[in-house]
Amino acid sequence: MMRIDAHVHLFPPEIVPEIQKYTDKDPFMKLICSSPKQKYASVEDLLAVMEKDGVDKAAICGFASRDAGLCRLMNDYVLAAARQHPGRLLAMASVNPLDPGMEKEIQRCHEQGAAGVGELFPWGQMFGLEGPAAGKLASLCQERNLPLLLHINEDVGHYYAGKGDVSVKEAADFAGKYPALEIIYAHWGGGLFFYELMPELREQLQNVYYDTAASPFLYDKNIYRVAREIGILHKVLLGTDYPLIAPRRYLRELHAAGLTPEENALIEGENAHRLFFGPKTQ
Numbered sequence: 142m143m144r145i146d147a148h149v150h151l152f153p154p155e156i157v158p159e160i161q162k163y164t165d166k167d168p169f170m171k172l173i174c175s176s177p178k179q180k181y182a183s184v185e186d187l188l189a190v191m192e193k194d195g196v197d198k199a200a201i202c203g204f205a206s207r208d209a210g211l212c213r214l215m216n217d218y219v220l221a222a223a224r225q226h227p228g229r230l231l232a233m234a235s236v237n238p239l240d241p242g243m244e245k246e247i248q249r250c251h252e253q254g255a256a257g258v259g260e261l262f263p264w265g266q267m268f269g270l271e272g273p274a275a276g277k278l279a280s281l282c283q284e285r286n287l288p289l290l291l292h293i294n295e296d297v298g299h300y301y302a303g304k305g306d307v308s309v310k311e312a313a314d315f316a317g318k319y320p321a322l323e324i325i326y327a328h329w330g331g332g333l334f335f336y337e338l339m340p341e342l343r344e345q346l347q348n349v350y351y352d353t354a355a356s357p358f359l360y361d362k363n364i365y366r367v368a369r370e371i372g373i374l375h376k377v378l379l380g381t382d383y384p385l386i387a388p389r390r391y392l393r394e395l396h397a398a399g400l401t402p403e404e405n406a407l408i409e410g411e412n413a414h415r416l417f418f419g420p421k422t423q
C-alpha cells in the first residue's frame with residue numbers, strides 16, 4: 142500500500158529568521174505565525190518524519206500569503222524540493238488570487254512540475270469564493286487539471302488562530318459553479334461532507350475531496366466511521382497539516398476507528414493516488 146500525505150506545509154528555512162519582515166505586511170500571516178501552535182518544517186524535517194511514520198509521498202505546500210513575492214519564494218522552495226525528491230514529494234503552488242500576476246505564477250509553477258495549487262485561504266487571503274478572483278483561479282486550475290486545495294473550517298466550535306468565517310454554503314456553491322474542478326477541501330471541508338447525504342449535494346460535490354488535516358484537534362475518531370456511513374470514503378484524503386501534527390497520530394486514530402483495512406487504504410493513499418496520478422476525464 143502506498144501512503145500519501147496530501148497536506149503538508151514547508152517553510153524555506155532562510156525565511157524563518159526574517160519572518161517579521163513579511164508578517165508586518167500580512168495580518169493573516171502574522172496571526173498564524175504568532176500562534177503558539179505554529180511550527181516551521183524544512184524538506185529535511187519532512188523527509189525524516191515520512192521515513193519514521195511510513196509515508197511514501199507528500200504533497201507539499203508553502204504558505205499562501207497575500208504577498209505575491211513571498212508566494213514565489215515559497216514556490217521556489219517546494220518546486221526545488223519536489224525536483225530533488227521525485228516520486229516522493231509533490232509541489233503545490235501558493236498564489237494570491239487577488240494578485241494580477243496569479244495566472245503567470247500558476248503557469249510558471251505548473252511548467253516547473255507543480256501537481257496542484259494550495260493550500261489557499263479564502264478568509265485569510267481575503268478573496269471570497271463567490272468573487273471573480275476565485276472564478277479566475279478555478280478556471281486556471283481546471284484548464285491545467287491542477288487540484289485546488291482550499292482551507293475551509295467548521296463554522297462552530299472553539300476558536301483557533303486562522304479559523305475563518307467562510308461558510309460551508311460558500312464552499313458548496315463554489316464547487317457547484319465549477320463542477321469539473323477537482324477541489325480538496327481541507328479539514329473535512331468544515332463539515333460540508335455531511336450534506337452529501339442530500340442527493341443534490343452529492344451530485345454537486347462530485348469532484349470534491351476532503352482531507353483530514355487537524356482532525357485530531359477537531360473531531361472524535363468516530364468521524365471516519367461517519368464518513369463511511371455517508372458514503373464518501375472514496376473522497377477522503379490523509380492530510381496531516383504537518384508540522385502541526387505528525388502522521389502517526391492520524392494513523393493511530395484511523396486504525397482505531399473500526400474501518401476495514403481496504404477502507405483505511407483508500408484514505409491512506411489510494412484516493413490521493415487516483416487524484417494526483419489517475420487518468421483525467423477531460
Ligand SMILES: [Zn+2]
Pocket residue numbers: 260292293327328354
Ligand atoms: Zn488549513
